[in-house]
Amino acid sequence: MAGTYAEWVRQRSDDELVALLAARPDLGTPAPSSLRSLAARAASRTSTERAVAHLDAGTLAVLEALVALASDRTPVAPDDLAAALGTAADAVRRVLEIARPAGLVWDDGDGLHPAPGLEEVLGPYPAGLGPARPSDGPAPDLDLPRASAAEQQVLDALAWGPPVGVVPAPGSTARTAVDGLVDAGLLLRTDARHVLLPRDVGLALRAGRTHRDPQLVAPRPPGRPVPPAAVDAEAAGAALEAVRLVARLVAAWDADPPRTLRAGGLTVRDLRRLALDLETDESTAAVVVEVAATAGLVADDGDSPASYVPTADADRWEEGDDADRWAGLALAWASSRRTAWQVGSRDEKGTVRAPLSPDLHRPWVPRLRAAVLDVLDAQPGTALGVGDVVEVLRWSSPRAVPPEAAVAGLLREAALLGVTGAGALSAPGAVLTGVAPGSGTDGPGDVTRVVLAERLRAALPAEVHEVLLQGDLTGIVPGRPDAELARLLALTADVESRGAATTVRFSTASVTRALDQGRSGDDLLAELAHRSPVPVPQPLDYLVRDTARRHEALRVGAVQAYVRAADPAVLAGLVEDPRLARLGLVRLAPTVVGAAVPPAELHDVLRERGLLSALEGPDGRAVGRRARPPRLDRGRVRRDAPTVRGTDDDARAAVVARMRGTPVATPVAATAGTTSVTLPAGSAPSDRATTVEAPAPPPAVADDPVSSPGDALALLHEAIRDGRVVWIEMAGRTGALERRALRPLRLDGGRLRALDADREAELTVAVHRIASVEPA
Secondary structure, eight states: OOSSHHHHHHTOOHHHHHHHHHHOGGGGSSOOSSHHHHHHHHTSHHHHHHHHHTOOHHHHHHHHHHHHHTTTSOOBOHHHHHHHHTSOHHHHHHHHHHHTTTTSEEEOSSOEEEOTTHHHHHOSSGGGOOOOOOTTSOOOOOOGGGSOHHHHHHHHHHHTSOOEEEOOOTTSHHHHHHHHHHHTTSSEESSSSEEEOOHHHHHHHTTTOSOSSOOOSOOOOOOEEOOHHHHHHHHHHHHHHHHHHHHHHHHHHHHSOOBBOTTSSBOHHHHHHHHHHHTSOHHHHHHHHHHHHHTTSEEEOOOSSOBEEEOHHHHHHHTSOHHHHHHHHHHHHHTOOBOGGGTTSBOTTSOBOOTTOGGGBOTTHHHHHHHHHHHHHHSTTEEOOHHHHHHHHHHHOTTSOOOHHHHHHHHHHHHHHTSEETTEEOHHHHGGGGSOTTOOSSTHHHHHHHHHHHHHHHHSOOEEOOOEEOTTSEEEEOSEEOHHHHHHHHHHOEEEEOSSSEEEEOOHHHHHHHHHTTOOHHHHHHHHHHHOSSOOOHHHHHHHHHHHHHHHHSOOOOOSEEEEOSSGGGGTTTTTOGGGGGGOOEEEETTEEEESSOHHHHHHHHHHTTOOOOEEOTTSOEEOOOOOOOOOOGGGOOOOOOOOOOOSHHHHHHHHHHHHTOOOSEEEEEETTEEEEEEOTTSSTTSSOEEEEEEOOOSSOOOOOBOSHHHHHHHHHHHHHHTOOEEEEEEOTTSOEEEEEEEEEEEETTEEEEEETTTTEEEEEEGGGEEEEEEO
16 A cells, blocks of 8 residues: 555556546646656645635545644544534545545545645645644543643633633632643743644544534525526526626627727727617626627727727627527626626726726636536525625635625626526526636537527417507517517617506607618518508608608718719710729719729729829819738737647547557557557558557656756655655756755755765755655
8 A cells, every 4th residue: 555645646546536637637738847846746735726726615624633643644434524623524535526526535545644735735724723742752641530620711712723822910719720731741942922722632622523513515595485486587687687687788789889998898888878878877888888898799899099890790699589689698608707796896906997998808707607506506596695606615615715895796697698597597507606706608608509599489478460550650579579679679669668568669769770771661661561450540650750861861871982084975884884893983963973982093094094194182182192001910910829738538548658658559450468559650650550569557656856946846845745856857966867865954045955875964045946756
């Protein structure tokens, strides 16, 4: 069996090593060169802190109890842990099934040990217990009933921690009690003003318990029960409203794009104007803006001055139905790293945070969002408030408790998007609990989007395809309009009221809006007649025709260039020539023709046609040829170098194979005791793919030197902690490498103090002069 943590790691199977890399991704980035390096990295303080940072309170309690009971490096049985915690052994074993694959505990066949770096990370007083008594100190008489009332009061004050007390003033009763406890060995003096309760006395005072009432399972706040049908109904209504708000945002910014702040983001004035357009408050408008931008529906156009405009993705998004459009928004929100709830607050410099500002980017948001959704998913049909969710999150990650404002902001966003309804997780929102934090909408996200849309369709009321047109220029939609009807009404009418039925009103302004989109009056009347179970009322018919007549009486267009001639005969045939159709020529006057292309291009085409022309400026004077606008240098587009992060089990298995010294190749056959691999073309003399037989790799490799700086430092810390001798290869005075067996004593300030037993002397070595470290 393993005698050290490093040996235990080296004896793990390939599957166990893959599980270790999965539980602690930092161990595989960059990939360690050997199993010894992996063990040294896993025992380092940095990696252990990362592993412990997000452990729940139950797992931390078990680890604290293990550290407290294994203070003299003796193995601890799981039953002893359960007794110390005062809980069932099965509950402890369930926690160990999580901690052991993560390399936070290890066993030597006789019992459990904490990982080498765990005691340092958990602090000097695990579970509020003091440190172990020095081995050279006398063992006290733990007959606590003999203590006086004053002494017992001091012991009770220190029993459950913190175990450090301040020495009372001389001559007082408390000082007499403290001095008596020190003389009896029940307290230890650390300096003139402080005393310490040793771990063995603390455990005796607690009757062998390490924790008063450890909670190994997550709390379940009572919340408020809500019928699932009510949850989904409210969530469906919120989802439809979110889709409508985003659609109105796209339309508003398409007609009048807002300017971008110099530092990035939306101005306060534009946010207020958008809130008025959306008929909502500014905080809701900020969420709509952030979600639309995350979904790629609006973006900075990059012009000077820059503006926020709808993208081509917005056109494709608008073609889908309500459920599909909502699924795109929900999936974008699930992976967003934006803190929309901070809009309007001030940063450290006193600057107001604006929507779309770079300052709102936080990498931890997807993890917190996933944790919040998991809390709601664990109690379906139960409405949980902010305090309830924070209570569970405080248990699930007590060393990294999220701020309550962030939890409240995420819950509000979930309600606005229909991820929750009536305070509980909705059926469509439950799909998002399976979306990995930070994932996008490519690959598996496409499947998730389909499932999201299907879940929402099941919760939505049936669509209606008709609008009841009335003589007072209003229309009533008795339910949820289908996509085509919704687009028609959004184009031609304004909403007056919403509810079970939607009331819209037609006006000159709304009809003009439709005509501006290229619709004719006859087309609008035909579409409305098709959607209405009754004939189009005469007032509405008159409104549409009169507005269309006036709309067509005055035309405004755009040209990029024009050509004029003194003789109309010179321009004869230009507009009618089919070969020049791409120029968009239109006759403005007998001697003037407009074009939809830049002046330089029109000038070149006329020259090719044999017409001698000159370029002129706004004042009518001839000018030289205008410079061609700069072209986009596509060769300067940055391409990120490919990286391998080991984000799946296949990549982790490849890392394990390299650490074992196994060639990473495609297996083609296998026989007993051998492994057949295919070498890539070019690696064999024949320059063809070659199959060779190699001995099967051993389960572990021999002791190997650690040359990676981080791994070498971790191995030195491990040697200091265990008092072990290591081989250190370092640069000597002449620059040549020297190899010496040393016992590290202290590592601080970039220098290592070590004992050379062969020379019976201590030496100090600068860390940068150490080339490699190897266990002796």
